[in-house]
Amino acid sequence: MLVLVQDSTHWLQIEPLTSTVQGKTMFRHRTPKGSYECTVSGLRWLCERDVILKYHFRNWEPYSQLMKDMQYTQGGPLLDITMELGELEEVHLPHCVCLGTNPSLRNEMKILHVEEHGVSLEEVHEVTRFHAKILHPKFSAISVILSYIFSWNIDVHCDVVLYMAVKKATVISRLYLLLRNSSQKEVRHYH
Structure with a gap:
């Protein structure tokens, strides 16, 4: 039985300003109050006042053994996000897990924070078809991860x-x- 997992449509699609720093493509957005989605990364955010955020994709490879040891696997891109101005009420991280065939997978999702002195896990507030929502986020390198036990037999987008x-x-x-x-x-x- 196919269960539809809803995804909201109230996000203003915007393109990031891009630059290259030490061979990495950096994405930057300056936005007033509102709900936004980056057309390149799929990252979504909600802010109550002006914000400037920048981010880039990080490679999962340095964390592959750590993920195995923790019994998790990647569920989306690893984004290194920095707030240059303001703060976000919500951030919605993109994920690639298809929940349509098994909505209970949302209970096996966590948010991974890669920090200077280790990693930490955070609960997901809400999961939609393509995003995992976090309220009042604190940033580091961050991503959606999935319990390794359930990753063997899942569909992905x-x-x-x-x-x-x-x-x-x-x-x-x-x-x-x-x-x-x-x-x-x-x-x-x-x-």
């Missing part, structure tokens, strides 16, 4: 990219599945 080439009358096709809103370049190849 993916973007599909199909490449076809002709080489000496032979058609070569490659199908790439990219985790939705993911910064990772982990792709699965099917020939």
